[in-house]
Amino acid sequence: MAAPVHYLNNNLKIPALGAGTGKLKGETGVQAIKDAIDAGYRLFDTAFLYGNEDIVGQAISEKITEGVVKRDEIFIIGKLWGIHHDQVERACRETCQRLKVDNVDLYLLHFPVSFTFHNDSEKWPKDDDVLDKDYMDVWVEMEKLVHLGLTKNIGVSNFNEKQLERVYRLSNLKPKCHEIEFHPGFTRYSLLKLCRELNISVIAYCPLGRHKLEKQEPKFLYDSKVQEIAEKYNKTTAQVALRFSVQSNVIPIPKSATKSRLKENIDVFNFQLTEDEVSYLKNFHDEANQICLFHFATRSEHYPFK
16 A cells, blocks of 8 residues: 655655654664555655654565665655754755665755754744844855755745745745645645745645543544545545645644554545545644644744734
8 A cells, every 4th residue: 555646846746744753763663664664655744853863764674675765665755843943954864874875855945943053952942042144145055955965856845925926036946845844733725825825835734633531632533524525435534634634735644663554554544535525624723733833933033823
C-alpha cells in the first residue's frame, strides 16, 4: 500500500500522505520508521527541532541497503529552526549529514521568528532571545540552498496569510509548500484558499488533533455522527479525519510508532466522503482548538498567530 502522488508547483512529485516523526526517539523510533516504509510510506517529515534527524536517516539508510526502497523513492522534509536563521547553509548541510543524504527533498523555514543562537543544544528561546530579524532576509539564504544542491525545494511553515503573501511577492524562488496545523477542529480555510491561489501545496501536521482519551478529545474522533460515518465505510474515526484532509487537498503527516496504526493511517485512499459528510466535519472548527501556538515567541513583531 502506498499513497497516491501529489504534484508541487514545479511538477515534482510528493506523496499525498506521509509520516510525522516529531516524538520518535532511539531504537523504537528507528523501528517505527522502518515499519512505516514497509507499510508503504514514502514521505517523512522531520526537523532539527525534533532532535531525531539521525534516527530518521539511520532507518531510511538501512531500508535502502536492504533493497526495500531507493533514495529517489523517499521524500524527506527538513526544517530550519529559529536559532539558525543566521547560519542557514551550515544548518542545512548538517541536517543532510544527520539524515545520511546528499540533499533533502524539501527544506522549510520552520517558523517566521528568529532566536538568538547560543549553541545547537539550546533550541528553545528565553525572553531576551526572541528577535525581530526579518524572515525575508532568511528566505534569501534559503533560496541559495537550492542553487547549492542541498535541497530540491523550499517552503515555509507556521506563517500567516500576510507573511505568506509577502514571501511569495518578494521572493525569487516561490515557496513550494506551506506546512501548517490542520484538522477538522482547526481548518483555516482562508489560508488554504490563499495557498490554492498561489499554487502552494499544503502539508498538515497534527491532522488528528491532540488526543486526550480521558476527556474524549478531540471531539471529532468521538462524535457519534462521525462514528456512524466511519462504520459506513468500515473505517475508524481517525481514518475519516485523515480522509477529510486528503479531500481538502491537504497532505496529512500523522505520527505513530505503532505498526498497526501506521498501516491504518495510510489506508485512506479507497473511500470517498460525501459533500454532506465533509460539511459536517467542517463544523468542528473552532479557533480555540489550535494546538501549536508557540507562545514563547509572542513578543516578536513577526509572531504569526496574533
